[in-house]
Amino acid sequence: MRVDRLLLPQLPPGRPNLVLAGFMGVGKTTVGRRAADLLGMPFFDLDEEVERSWGGPIPDLFRAEGEQGFRRREAEMLEAAARISGAVVAVGGGAVLHHELFARLAGSSVVVPLECSATELALRLGSGGTDRPLLRGGEDEWVALRSAREPLYQALGAGIDTTARTPSEVAQEAVERYQSAVEPSSALLHGGGSAVLVKPGAVHELGSALFRVLPRVERAVVISERGLGRQRRSVVEALRLQGLTVRATSTVGGEGGKTVRGLAALWRRLAGFGTDRGDVVVAVGGGALLDLVGFAAATYARGIPLVNVPTTVLAMADAAVGGKVAVDFAGRKNAVGCFFPASLVICDPELLGERSPAVWVHGLSEIAKCAVLGSPLGLALLNRPDGPGSCARLAFLIEQAVRIKLAYVAADPEDHGPRLALNLGHTYAHALESASDYHLAHGPAVAVGLVSAARLGAKLGLTDPELAPALVTVLGRVGLPVAPPPDLYRARIADAWRADKKRRAGRDRVVVPADVGSGAHLVQGLAPEVAISALWVGDGELGLLP
Numbered sequence: 001m002r003v004d005r006l007l008l009p010q011l012p013p014g015r016p017n018l019v020l021a022g023f024m025g026v027g028k029t030t031v032g033r034r035a036a037d038l039l040g041m042p043f044f045d046l047d048e049e050v051e052r053s054w055g056g057p058i059p060d061l062f063r064a065e066g067e068q069g070f071r072r073r074e075a076e077m078l079e080a081a082a083r084i085s086g087a088v089v090a091v092g093g094g095a096v097l098h099h100e101l102f103a104r105l106a107g108s109s110v111v112v113p114l115e116c117s118a119t120e121l122a123l124r125l126g127s128g129g130t131d132r133p134l135l136r137g138g139e140d141e142w143v144a145l146r147s148a149r150e151p152l153y154q155a156l157g158a159g160i161d162t163t164a165r166t167p168s169e170v171a172q173e174a175v176e177r178y179q180s181a182v183e184p185s186s187a188l189l190h191g192g193g194s195a196v197l198v199k200p201g202a203v204h205e206l207g208s209a210l211f212r213v214l215p216r217v218e219r220a221v222v223i224s225e226r227g228l229g230r231q232r233r234s235v236v237e238a239l240r241l242q243g244l245t246v247r248a249t250s251t252v253g254g255e256g257g258k259t260v261r262g263l264a265a266l267w268r269r270l271a272g273f274g275t276d277r278g279d280v281v282v283a284v285g286g287g288a289l290l291d292l293v294g295f296a297a298a299t300y301a302r303g304i305p306l307v308n309v310p311t312t313v314l315a316m317a318d319a320a321v322g323g324k325v326a327v328d329f330a331g332r333k334n335a336v337g338c339f340f341p342a343s344l345v346i347c348d349p350e351l352l353g354e355r356s357p358a359v360w361v362h363g364l365s366e367i368a369k370c371a372v373l374g375s376p377l378g379l380a381l382l383n384r385p386d387g388p389g390s391c392a393r394l395a396f397l398i399e400q401a402v403r404i405k406l407a408y409v410a411a412d413p414e415d416h417g418p419r420l421a422l423n424l425g426h427t428y429a430h431a432l433e434s435a436s437d438y439h440l441a442h443g444p445a446v447a448v449g450l451v452s453a454a455r456l457g458a459k460l461g462l463t464d465p466e467l468a469p470a471l472v473t474v475l476g477r478v479g480l481p482v483a484p485p486p487d488l489y490r491a492r493i494a495d496a497w498r499a500d501k502k503r504r505a506g507r508d509r510v511v512v513p514a515d516v517g518s519g520a521h522l523v524q525g526l527a528p529e530v531a532i533s534a535l536w537v538g539d540g541e542l543g544l545l546p
């Protein structure tokens with residue numbers, strides 16, 4: 001057996017975070033929640049995240065591991081926060097003590113220090129609302145602690161005084177600071193040959209974004225899925241508002257449309273519209289439609305620039321970025337295709353429409369996969385009781401998944417090495433999909449594959465044994481399966497596994513997670529039955545199945 005490390009490459013920058021810093025009691029958490037609502041962003045309180053990951057309140061953590069144990073976990077959370085984008089983050093009062101980590105977080109954020117008069121602070125801290133270990137020494141001690149840290153807070157720049165002000169007033173001022181400091185263009189992600197805009201209402205910025213990416217284009221051909229009239233109209237309107245001449249047509253979506261016949265029909269439409277390389281093709285639909293239209297654009301007239309407007313979570317978080325386009329052929333998925341990155345991708349959760357599993361839930365497995373590879377806080381958000389409930393949270397989760405995919409794509413455009421990390425859970429998924437004659441959809445199959453890969457990694461001593469049960473909880477909570485369908489026989493799965501095209505030079509390879517947020521391991525030469533058995537072993541966990 002051979003194991004290779006698939007490290008997480010540098011992530012492309014995303015929308016800056018708003019970071020609230022300052023001494024305990026100045027109101028970072030209360031103000032942060034309000035600012036997050038005003039900005040339509042998710043909110044992270046790093047002290048709460050430390051409590052969640054440790055599994056108990058901070059005073060107990062101090063008792064169990066001392067301040068040192070707390071600071072070590074606080075550092076891990078700062079590292080994780082420095083990797084996210086487009087969120088409001090409240091850091092602990094002592095976060096500024098981690099100079100290098102805090103500087104890294106500040107590098108991708110707008111930092112707003114909050115301040116408060118000593119008198120009012122004494123009242124707030126004296127009210128005994130929260131049990132704070134560092135207050136146990138009484139007022140003299142925290143006054144000394146505060147003045148010791150004062151130079152670090154002042155180094156963050158002019159603060160907002162919260163004395164005698166309501167949290168809403170302070171939040172409004174912090175938001176105004178953020179908005180005046182952030183360039184609108186910072187919302188565009190770049191990597192792997194694509195520019196990507198992820199936010200609710202992004203379709204309304206399609207025209208201006210297209211002009212930034214393809215300034216000379218004058219005509220567009222919009223190809224959408226049948227049945228997605230609302231989405232197609234929003235796209236056509238945005239392009240016409242930008243002054244483009246637009247022709248629109250539709251085709252069958254879903255796996256059934258991803259065929260050579262479908263491809264030829266699109267070539268004929270493009271010919272019929274007199275499309276040439278000065279134009280742009282805009283694909284509107286799920287992952288299957290994007291693969292089909294992308295391959296048509298890649299091949300017609302030796303390549304017409306492409307814009308992707310995905311309409312499912314899976315397509316937004318995965319299929320729309322990375323440049324892989326293909327059709328199914330001779331019973332094999334994606335058998336005929338090429339690499340052709342879209343010049344622009346518009347991910348707008350408001351285009352999802354109905355909350356059907358195929359549109360909303362299936363893609364959460366790809367989001368969970370990317371979170372395991374590169375975003376502990378993304379996984380934490382997915383694991384919250386109300387999970388990815390709002391468009392704002394979903395946009396955040398999609399943005400993190402897209403940044404992680406773009407990082408691997410930029411490091412390995414044609415899938416020869418590091419990018420294999422993105423196959424986490426997919427060797428299992430492809431075997432399950434094929435063994436089920438594709439009755440099991442890609443997203444649910446990836447969910448089962450993720451849990452199995454984590455279980456296999458634990459068995460091989462490469463993955464934290466806590467991860468598989470944690471994924472069973474996270475994926476089960478959002479409505480995804482965590483074990484193979486009971487009617488799918490092991491033998492069929494084993495046959496499908498062996499037939500999988502991922503095998504190279506006859507050696508089996510499977511990707512397992514490393515620590516959450518730090519990439520993966522590529523395991524080669526493992527006997528298939530050992531890998532496959534991870535689909536079922538661990539009766540304890542099986543007991544958790546819904």
Ligand SMILES: NC(=O)c1ccc[n+]([C@@H]2O[C@H](COP(=O)([O-])OP(=O)(O)OC[C@H]3O[C@@H](n4cnc5c(N)ncnc54)[C@H](O)[C@@H]3O)[C@@H](O)[C@H]2O)c1
Pocket residue numbers: 225228253254255258285286287288289291311312313314315318319320321322323324325333334351352353354358359362363442443
């Ligand atoms: N190119 C890549 O890198 C890549 C990556 C992952 C998956 N894929 C491909 O993507 C496909 C899976 O994508 P998917 O999960 O989006 O499935 P899908 O494209 O099959 O869409 C799922 C179903 O939802 C319908 N639909 C799409 N958007 C809708 C909306 N907003 N409202 C209502 N219905 C809607 C579709 O017609 C289809 O019936 C597979 O073909 C897979 O191979 C490609």
